Amino acid sequence: MTSTGVRTEAEGFGPGGYAAARLRLLHEGAQSGPPRRAALAKLTDDWLAQLFTAGAEGLRGVSLVAVGGYGRGELSPRSDLDLLLLHDDGDPQAVAALADRLWYPVWDLGLALDHSVRTPAEARKTAGEDLKVQLGLLDARHLAGDLGLTAGLRTSVLADWRNQAPKRLPELRELCAERAERQGELQYLLEPDLKEARGGLRDATALRAVAASWLADAPREGLADARCRLLDVRDALHLTTGRATDRLSLQEQDQVAAELGLLDADTLLRQVYEAARVISYASDVTWREVGRVLKARAVRPRLRKLARERSDFLRRAVGGDGRAPGGGRPVAERSPLAEGVVEQEGEVVLARTARPERDPVLPLRAAAAAAQAGLPLSLHAVRRLAATARPLPTPWPAEAREQLVTLLGSGRPTVEVWEALEAEGLITRLLPDWERVRCRPQRNAVHIWTVDRHLIETAVRASELTRRVGRPDLLLVAALLHDIGKGWPGDHSVAGEIIARDVAGRIGFDRDDVAVLATLVRHHLLLAETATRRDLEDPATVRSVAEAVGSQGTLELLHALTEADALATGPAAWSSWRGALVTDLVKRVVAVLAGDEPADPEAATPTAEQERLAIEAFRTGGPVLALRAQTEPPSEEPAVEPEPLGVELLIAVPDQPGVLPAVSGVLAVHRLTVRTAELRALDLPDAVHEGNVLLLDWRVAAEYGSLPQAARLRADLVRALDGSLDVPARLAERDAAYPRRRGVEAPPPRVTVAPAASRHATVIEVRAQDAPGLLFRIGRALEKCGVRVRSAHVSTLGANAVDAFYVTTATGAPLPGEEAASVARVLEETLRK
Template sequence: MEVLNGSGDAGDLAKARGVLLDPGAGKRRLGAEALRTALVDLHDFWLSSRAAAIGLTDRAALVAVGALGRRELAPHSDLDLVLLHDGRKDVERLAEQLWYPLWDAGIGLDHSVRTPGQAVQVAATDLRAAFGLLEARHIAGDPALSDKVKVAVRQAWRAGIRSRFDEIADSAQERWRKVGDVAHRVEPDLKNGHGGLRDVQLVDALAAAQLVDRPAADVIAARGLLLDVRTELHRLAGRARDVLRAQDADEVAAALEIADRFELARALSGAARSVAFAAEVGLRSARGALPRRGLAALRRAPVRSPLDTGVVEHAGEVTLARDASAARDPALVLRVAATAARTGLPVAAGTLHRLADTAPELREPWPRSALGELLSLLGTGRPLVDVVESLDRTGLWGRLFPEWGAVRDLPPRDRAHVWTVDRHLVEACAQAARLTTRVHRPDLLLIGTLLHDIGKGRGGDHSTIGESLAIQVGRRLGFGEPDVALLGAMVRHHLLLPHTATRRDLEDPTTITRVVETLDHNGLLLDLLEQLAEADSLATGPGVWSPWKQTLIRDLAGRCRALMAGETLPAFGAPTEAELAAAAAVTADGRPQLRVDDTSAPASVVVAIPDQPGALAAAAGVLALHSLEVHAAELHTTGAVAVFTFTVSPKFGGLPDPALLRSDLVRALDGRLVLAEALARKERDYAPMQPSGEAPAPPRVKWFDDEATGAVVLELRGTDRIGLLHRIAVALEGCGADLRWARVATLGASVVDAFCLDSGSGAATLAAADRLRIEKAVLAAAG
């Protein structure tokens, strides 16, 4: 602070802030907590010096609220200041001489001028102002005036909390609904999200009303991490920012000496879940502790209503009966959880802590009653999510499933997933509960879904590792050996159907035979995997379970059942009647043909063109130009005619006029329509906007060999673009690749596209140099 002087020059303040944020070469960079402390001290010193210089002494006081009041000032947080006075005539002069230098220096400022009565009144009518004034901190001037306001605001807060509580709870719930969870978002809002810094302030406000205790140690530690991340995010961005974007996370992690963005995400998830749990429990506890007045004070205490053996409802929460004992009743923990999920009532915090202190580990194998209660819990669907979260935050879920530790708060490794791995497992189980009527063994569907990704976070193939863990858990739960083996197979092969459906040719009998042999001709396992694929996709993120993916997996499962039943599968590679007719028409007059079949959804478009370079790229480009989303493309060559069958759906409105599609196709083939330019214009006008400064994730390519058909499958993962299939087709044709079929899966803003390339040698022997050349071309086209 040696750069400041007694004149209160805000320019010096701005320079001092700059020095703290960028101390210069060779000078020590302050850590996040030290930087906040230095920023608070700097602003306190400048404000108090300025206040003294302008005569702000008696009958007026300057107080800080918000981040400065809480001593949590991040590098680019606004200053929240209140000028209190008790009728001084020169208060407008004082305000101007305080505020204008800060504005001139470009320092963000939120300000107000109040008498004590006005401050109390605004706190009584504005929740945001009330929360700020509850945290008010004296900076300069008359300390007695600051204390007077602080005491009056707190007294009014406590006195009026009963009438304001519903507004407090409703505003928190609305914020959580709108912003989402910090713990489970790929790009969390550290301040406003569920489990963020505003929830710590919520608990503090409830404690100020003497309804709950002050935050516990885990919440205080979580608050510290959230503040540190937000501080480094401000410093990195050069401006105020509360949302931690994926591309900033590695730099923030490095600044905090955390290994990488995944470790940072995991730490943030654990911290945010502690805060979220404290806020939720705090609201429930506070509601029960509200002072009763009038006739309400004369009413009898809430009655304890029996819900199940050892479980009662009391004051709107699930709690234990007076004689219930977890030591004597091994199923009690799960019965409490299942009852809470079934009734929609939360488990009382005291009950959770009592069970955490007294419930022993279940012996192996579990008693039948405990397994029954677990299945009852898992079968409730959506209500189980909050119940499992409450069990997990108090250590009870980990006691039931020790294997859970490796996936707890584990961040996803790809953009399609929106949940941490543990939350994804619970979300998938909630989805599977809706599908239990489709299978003969709903119990195995629920347990297998709960465990399908349990092998993640341990290194190696998570399906293989998960199989052994699922077998271990199945035996502990008390399943017989045949069922244990089936659970292991579910986890081992949980990706078999979706990967085969999107990476293999379902018309090829070899594909179906391989799936059936992999499943050892087990129809029950096939049924379970089909429903698990749907639950897994629905719990991954928006758009992952698309109508087209559903069609592919059901088609694959249906063909597998037919083969298991001894039915003969259709011949491989035979063109359909529509394709033959289109090819014949081209042969007859030499002109391209285009036919649309919209009798089922999604629709199909058959395009027949005299075999020539660029035919596929032209057809795909015309479809993209008319806003048709391509889900799959099958290719056949009939004589000298190339026939493409596209499965499509319109992104907007209905299907375009086939005559217009054909006209544009002819123009594209003869060069009158330059597709690259037309698609670039369309992308410029209609592509979704990226957040400011955010670059899309770089595309990736994976290769899969199919030894049976002599083909290889190139899988492209990247960000969706208008005309992407056209660009990839141009790249593949430029490399001389022989494309057999393509499948396109759009997962929100991401795509997973598979292209089957024929090696032409009868074996999957596409040379490494050729693969590298094709891969570079495809990545360049997708980038």
């Protein structure tokens, strides 16, 4: 009999009945969420039970058991069916035949199946050897056959789990940690794995296993709802993609959000992040409790021995029953940390005399003490504070402000303490504006954190820089607030300035400090953007920064905030090269604030090497190149080696059209990344020449591998200038040989004219998806527009290129307004093709 025949005769739904009923349930029914999962599990239970009944006629000592996710009744549309055919070691041929009658109909429908055939003894043995099998059996659920056989296995497995908990739970914790290391944290990922990432469905299942051990239990508040939310999202993901996937990809998030009736993909991600935070926090608390219990069990025999010895000593010394004065059993030792705050068993708890209802500063005092001690806040303490603490008055008392600064300045431990406060709603009670940035995703590959976590990470980074500034308190609070405007429409720096003024006033800063904090938030991007996108030799650039900052004290704070912000953003946001550019800008601004005038770039004297290259280029009539490694200044610590900043590429070439596209094209062909690019005409003494030489001073880095030799670069540059090297064809060949993977569709390029950015040139800004040859295409388009490029400032953030070009007319003057707008339009149209 074919497997199809078995299915049709046995299922009781009629031909194709289960498949049709399943499709109706998933696509036509009004149910969703837990009711649909329960209905799908019930439908599947009935179908499998009927298959079992038809195939097991006359066969005893056999049962069909659902395990794992199916055992829990968590069937998503494309979930695997986890099944165990349990038997008492009777007729092996009959059991094998029954297995075929069960498995083949499932496969015929295209359903994924995880199956096994075992006796109870084999199941227990396998569970003892494989932790994942044991976890699956903890959720065993009877479907059909011998109920006693299933019940016996479930009882034995639970007993084994509880007996082996001291050994198995550390293994489970290690398994969770390894998975988190591989998959990352669900609450921060733009394309999270709903099941495997930390805070996902696997961790929720692990918490159930811990509870089943009777050794510890997870905080229950919100945990069931968080698990349900992740399951709902997975259901929608399966329905929209038609695949058994747990990866919430960017291109599918809008469809999943629509399936769930949500406003947009950001709303979807925020709900996913909130659920993940609940599970992650519950995991942290639970595993701490597991560790404490296991540690107590390990030392208990030794303590009993010490207690007996102490009792004997007291009996001999004082007589009586040997109890300490006051009687009763000894309690865990407590160490005071701050007023109303003590340490007990590796956690920070409230002292017995603490009165949160009378002490509104106690939540911040407890948090600051915990962060400084590098200890977690106990769950009980946080919940008591959330339930009974009085709100702070406005403005805050000085102690509250000081405790907040202490918390922010405690370094890495701040993160865990802040998360504990946030889990119980204390952060939004202290800072209501926090709600708009909480769990807010950042759809930018440069950012690795949500907005709220990025703010805390910035404070952590800023705590390492407090020795560099005169007002560390302002630096730390500015770090906490610098992106607070991202929860509002429009420019987040502008919105953030308004919020920062209000928050700083409520916290209790005076008028002058409020003004400084507002300036820091408003201009927190100023130094990085100016240093990487503007000509630092242009006096207008330096003056504009000095006017925005206003004082050396504010500049000092802004410099530290810029570095902390970039370091907390992600690896792509900061480098020694960026740091060197920002430091150079700060030095120039300091001079202006001290009363010095910035030097005129037109009067700049070439270095000896630049002049030598220019003379050589004029003499030979062709390009001359020099490559030189650039490094940071030596560290004050002798053990620290200077870090490379890239390679300086100096090129001198007789003035002629097409220099920028030729040079940038050759560099692209050789896989060299351009970090900065400066071009200027150099006038040499009349006795030497009659005409100009273009001097290009660029910083480059190899995309991978080592740098090519200067001779090879020069040879290709000569060919590019005389037209014998077809750069577009070479770039096309390279792209064809190494095609790039298709990702999410990038936003269109944008080209704008920066008003009043320089009095010597017109500044055109280009924002586009970074790609090989991008600078070559831009240079060729500018060349066709008939403008001269005085300097270029190239910046790459993740997949985005943000470049600024200082251009002039052929006579060296800034472009008229209409001509500048026309050049920008042409350039944008070119990049859109």
